[in-house]
Amino acid sequence: MIYISQIKNIKSIEERNVYPYNIPSIAKLNGLTLQKSVTFIVGDNGSGKSTLIEAIAINAGFNPEGGTRNFNFQTKESHSSLFNNLKLIRSPYREKDGFFLRAESFYNVATAIEQYGVQYHYGGSLHERSHGESFLALVKNRFSGNGLYILDEPESALSVANQLSLLVMMKELVDKNSQFIIATHSPILMAYPNADIYDVTDNGLNLINYEDTEHYKLIKYFINNYHIMIQELGLS
Ligand SMILES: Nc1ncnc2c1ncn2[C@@H]1O[C@H](COP(=O)(O)OP(=O)(O)OP(=O)(O)O)[C@@H](O)[C@H]1O
Numbered sequence: 001m002i003y004i005s006q007i008k009n010i011k012s013i014e015e016r017n018v019y020p021y022n023i024p025s026i027a028k029l030n031g032l033t034l035q036k037s038v039t040f041i042v043g044d045n046g047s048g049k050s051t052l053i054e055a056i057a058i059n060a061g062f063n064p065e066g067g068t069r070n071f072n073f074q075t076k077e078s079h080s081s082l083f084n085n086l087k088l089i090r091s092p093y094r095e096k097d098g099f100f101l102r103a104e105s106f107y108n109v110a111t112a113i114e115q116y117g118v119q120y121h122y123g124g125s126l127h128e129r130s131h132g133e134s135f136l137a138l139v140k141n142r143f144s145g146n147g148l149y150i151l152d153e154p155e156s157a158l159s160v161a162n163q164l165s166l167l168v169m170m171k172e173l174v175d176k177n178s179q180f181i182i183a184t185h186s187p188i189l190m191a192y193p194n195a196d197i198y199d200v201t202d203n204g205l206n207l208i209n210y211e212d213t214e215h216y217k218l219i220k221y222f223i224n225n226y227h228i229m230i231q232e233l234g235l236s
């Protein structure tokens, strides 16, 4: 199911020297089409993925720091003004569930869940589990389908084996009419079948094939040639 089908820019950019328009990919952003149940946003550190995904999440009604639409805690005012320049084109079907997860503020989301006293929806306190365990518990217990899930680096908590588990959970949720928009560095997650992958570079956002991503090529080369690469890096 596609709940957000397009992202449009609504203003011309005036301040090109200040954040977020000083990020080349954001300055060049000229709308985005979301036509698959799973869309990945990939690219190097600092390329602008979180800035973009946060602006999408705010426009979709989520708290900038993460959580469900009912979360309104704020630990710092650090979100960019990009959301003011974007308009989401939505399908006539409204999602019944939703979550915005950013790895960097997961701790604050876990605290908010306890403060709201709703940890029973999450299978208990998220603070009393490891980072990866609590993330998997969140997806397992709280993501119920018919949902819009916006995730920023969900792999950061997960072992390789549990990234595979996440792929399976994603498939179950997609089969229950969900849409995912995911910023990731994980060559495992981005292998999700029939997904769109947008590569974020100084040239803007462009669709790319899985096997053409830097992540896939570099990991593949490294695994197959790690002795050579370790030497090339001057480590042996
Ligand atoms: N609150 C902020 N104020 C000013 N500049 C910022 C702010 N947040 C991010 N930036 C800058 O914007 C650029 C893009 O940051 P962003 O967090 O969107 O990158 P990213 O692609 O998500 O990177 P990563 O893969 O490391 O998470 C970076 O160069 C960063 O320094």
Ligand SMILES: [Mg+2]
Residues within 6 Å of the ligand: 049, 050, 051, 152, 183
């Ligand atoms: Mg980021």
